[in-house]
Amino acid sequence: MVNGILxxxxxxxxxxxxxxYLTGTLINQQIIMKRQKNNLDGYTVESKKLKEENIKLQDEIELSKTDKYIEKLAREKLGLIKDGETPVIDESVNKK
Structure with a gap:
């Protein structure tokens, strides 16, 4: 009788x-899965931003191949002008 109760x-x-033990294991796995999901969400957002930036840079590359863009850079950076144009000097730019 005592043996059966024991x-x-x-x-x-x-x-x-x-x-x-099983409950603890399941809870631990849920915590790990939640952490992994948060990491994945962060990587997804970062990936989306990088893709958008990549598209923007590709657009800039395509734009930089045009004559209009090259002319704009030559005018802004080098101060070049076309024949017959009068150069205008902006003093506010030099004061910065």
Missing amino acids: KKKTKYCILGVLGI
Whole structure:
């Protein structure tokens, strides 16, 4: 009789410990999955920003191949003018 009660208590004790272990494992996995999802969301946002920046840079590259863009740079950076144009000097630019 005492032996049967002891077996039941041992059985319930082992089941209890196993239940606690499984519960802890499941909770830990949920925490890890949540952390991984947050990381993935962050990488997705970063990837989207980089793709947009890449598209913008590709557009700039295409624009830089045009004669109009080259002319604009020559006028702004080098101060070049076309024949017959009168140069205008902006003093506010030089004061910066």
